[in-house]
Amino acid sequence: MDISHLLTSHAINMQASLVRELLHYSQQPDILSLAGGLPDEKLMPAYPALAQLTDSRQYGASEGEKGLREVIVRLVADRGLHTTLDNILVTNGSQQGLDIISRLTLDESSTILTEQPTYLAACQVFKLQGANIQGVPSDSEGMSVLALRNAIENTNPKAVYLIPNFQNPTGHCYSLKRRQDIAALLDEKGILLIEDDPYRDLCYEKVDLTPITTLLKRAPWLYMGSFSKVLWPGLRTGYVVSCAEFSPHLVKIKQAIDLHTNRLGQNMIAAFVASEMFPAHIVKLQQSYKEKRDAMSKALVAELGEMVEFNTPAGGMFFWLTLPDGVSSKHIMTDALEENVLVLPGIPFFPNRHSQDDAFLRLSFARLSLEEMQRAIHILSNVIRRRMT
Amino acid sequence: MDISHLLTSHAINMQASLVRELLHYSQQPDILSLAGGLPDEKLMPAYPALAQLTDSRQYGASEGEKGLREVIVRLVADRGLHTTLDNILVTNGSQQGLDIISRLTLDESSTILTEQPTYLAACQVFKLQGANIQGVPSDSEGMSVLALRNAIENTNPKAVYLIPNFQNPTGHCYSLKRRQDIAALLDEKGILLIEDDPYRDLCYEKVDLTPITTLLKRAPWLYMGSFSKVLWPGLRTGYVVSCAEFSPHLVKIKQAIDLHTNRLGQNMIAAFVASEMFPAHIVKLQQSYKEKRDAMSKALVAELGEMVEFNTPAGGMFFWLTLPDGVSSKHIMTDALEENVLVLPGIPFFPNRHSQDDAFLRLSFARLSLEEMQRAIHILSNVIRRRMT
Numbered sequence: 001m002d003i004s005h006l007l008t009s010h011a012i013n014m015q016a017s018l019v020r021e022l023l024h025y026s027q028q029p030d031i032l033s034l035a036g037g038l039p040d041e042k043l044m045p046a047y048p049a050l051a052q053l054t055d056s057r058q059y060g061a062s063e064g065e066k067g068l069r070e071v072i073v074r075l076v077a078d079r080g081l082h083t084t085l086d087n088i089l090v091t092n093g094s095q096q097g098l099d100i101i102s103r104l105t106l107d108e109s110s111t112i113l114t115e116q117p118t119y120l121a122a123c124q125v126f127k128l129q130g131a132n133i134q135g136v137p138s139d140s141e142g143m144s145v146l147a148l149r150n151a152i153e154n155t156n157p158k159a160v161y162l163i164p165n166f167q168n169p170t171g172h173c174y175s176l177k178r179r180q181d182i183a184a185l186l187d188e189k190g191i192l193l194i195e196d197d198p199y200r201d202l203c204y205e206k207v208d209l210t211p212i213t214t215l216l217k218r219a220p221w222l223y224m225g226s227f228s229k230v231l232w233p234g235l236r237t238g239y240v241v242s243c244a245e246f247s248p249h250l251v252k253i254k255q256a257i258d259l260h261t262n263r264l265g266q267n268m269i270a271a272f273v274a275s276e277m278f279p280a281h282i283v284k285l286q287q288s289y290k291e292k293r294d295a296m297s298k299a300l301v302a303e304l305g306e307m308v309e310f311n312t313p314a315g316g317m318f319f320w321l322t323l324p325d326g327v328s329s330k331h332i333m334t335d336a337l338e339e340n341v342l343v344l345p346g347i348p349f350f351p352n353r354h355s356q357d358d359a360f361l362r363l364s365f366a367r368l369s370l371e372e373m374q375r376a377i378h379i380l381s382n383v384i385r386r387r388m389t
Numbered sequence: 390m391d392i393s394h395l396l397t398s399h400a401i402n403m404q405a406s407l408v409r410e411l412l413h414y415s416q417q418p419d420i421l422s423l424a425g426g427l428p429d430e431k432l433m434p435a436y437p438a439l440a441q442l443t444d445s446r447q448y449g450a451s452e453g454e455k456g457l458r459e460v461i462v463r464l465v466a467d468r469g470l471h472t473t474l475d476n477i478l479v480t481n482g483s484q485q486g487l488d489i490i491s492r493l494t495l496d497e498s499s500t501i502l503t504e505q506p507t508y509l510a511a512c513q514v515f516k517l518q519g520a521n522i523q524g525v526p527s528d529s530e531g532m533s534v535l536a537l538r539n540a541i542e543n544t545n546p547k548a549v550y551l552i553p554n555f556q557n558p559t560g561h562c563y564s565l566k567r568r569q570d571i572a573a574l575l576d577e578k579g580i581l582l583i584e585d586d587p588y589r590d591l592c593y594e595k596v597d598l599t600p601i602t603t604l605l606k607r608a609p610w611l612y613m614g615s616f617s618k619v620l621w622p623g624l625r626t627g628y629v630v631s632c633a634e635f636s637p638h639l640v641k642i643k644q645a646i647d648l649h650t651n652r653l654g655q656n657m658i659a660a661f662v663a664s665e666m667f668p669a670h671i672v673k674l675q676q677s678y679k680e681k682r683d684a685m686s687k688a689l690v691a692e693l694g695e696m697v698e699f700n701t702p703a704g705g706m707f708f709w710l711t712l713p714d715g716v717s718s719k720h721i722m723t724d725a726l727e728e729n730v731l732v733l734p735g736i737p738f739f740p741n742r743h744s745q746d747d748a749f750l751r752l753s754f755a756r757l758s759l760e761e762m763q764r765a766i767h768i769l770s771n772v773i774r775r776r777m778t
Contacts, residue, residue, distance in 0.1 A: 044446045057623050106397065
């Protein structure tokens, strides 16, 4: 049966995420995966006992559980973002936050500016709305302010989408100066900021993490957070904080698309985050991931030396590796998979084609043990070496 | 700050659901609510113990937990719908099923045919995609086949959306003959059937519940089910069964919009439905709701007699009341609310304006105790009487 006439043009154009496709491989027992964005399940706490939670069996509020929204108000206040319950929407992970924001603001007539490269699953939802995505170049301190100004003036965008802290895939972290300059530019131009901040708690160095949102004076904004990197991604719980004008519109879309987020998950997260266990848990995550990050950095230097380029990220889960001249990331992926090591080419993270988009690998240090990581990087280095000859 | 230039035209046109707005009232302690679509929480079982469930903390599969999809394959096979794991997508309630289907098939160029009146939250997601909704008249056996044929020939629709069993809001249940005739017409015309079946287990009479989907020979179809009416709506878990051609497209959209449904909720539902407790639980629901339905029927006859028209529904949760000539449902809602009884006017359930759309009330018998229901209907009858004079 041919159903193509029944699909919308945006649906037909959708690609399955390469990352999610590769997850099938990563779940095979023999595979050493550096590819996924999965946190280490060994670091996930047990769920709170059901008996200590509010009854969550009945339908609930579209905006989310009051108890969880209170927790989120306090969490973001600690980041300098002072808001009220009414401006918090609980979502099924920040992925759904991206989708709700896209449905509210983007259509075929819209351009959205992003970092280049950027989080590929954000591009998926932007494209599902038919939006035009325009990548803007970055340097080591974040998105280039000059390039952003040019892009705003040339494309008349609806919004700018940024992941300033420990970005997926590059691991970059914006300098305070860059945050300030971007905020000033967005204020000047009145452009909507969509700030995505899922990695901030996975921080291994003293770096500035001021939300750009808090530096804005006039421009509208939407700020997204997630519990998936620090607690239980299987519970699919994140949030959007919005300037007040957006809040009722966001709730209406949430109501229309799935009524509300699973209440049991919300209550579990509220209970854990409000407990004295949470700060200690974050410290434990930071220590463990820092150790893994340092091990990967050391292994890369030891095994690959000058052959590849990378910056050691100050937080998050990812190294972004530039391969030697002429070596294709797709070839490396295929070769490595034959030796049971899974790596992710950088290509899908580029919203626009880029002359060098086949030159990068994203390597996650979150999930393998130190010993497995050592082994995986050793195999990867042999694969890269072979392709260089 | 004016943000209207940032919103899409579909988002601007969205109305908050009247039903959800009224929920705020229904949660006040003194209110007797006949308005909501909430099941009786007193009939909801306790959650299964966490210790007996698979670990669900890590990210999971976009299509849903394998254990739950196996359970769903067996459930729908009992209804005559024989399918495989690959054609089951777990969603955040069937509301998200509607949304995913809408995003896959509907855009500004699409017409979708529905019952008139129909489930209002379905219309919300159809409209969010910009689709044109065309209501088709029904008689006591279901949607009129002649009217459906005319609508197909006149509007060239993408799909027909039907709730054949104990529909929200009218409570109608299609005859087998009508199901067969509609299936034959859809086969003849090759029109996509979207069949929504959340109420089938709340069945109080011997009636035919054959999914129209199972009667199709050639037409494409999508079939939706829900656990919200029989188990725990707060866990937001439903499903879409699809003919094979649609399945990979549905999963890609699910992946893009929120990666996957909360895994803990899925595992709880799979555990309960697979246990010997489930059939006994369904029998208990049916007995309890049948008793409430009979009590409401009796109270309506006793208090309002010939003044109103209604059919006693063979299942589901709702009576659909036709008010006396010239009495406005909006006035009744306002008057009744002053006496702490909440009822829902039929207006929002009409996708197209209808000359008599202010003549109906939807009354839910699911949630009040027998004594409260008696009291609420008594107050409602006084309110109606007063408006007749």
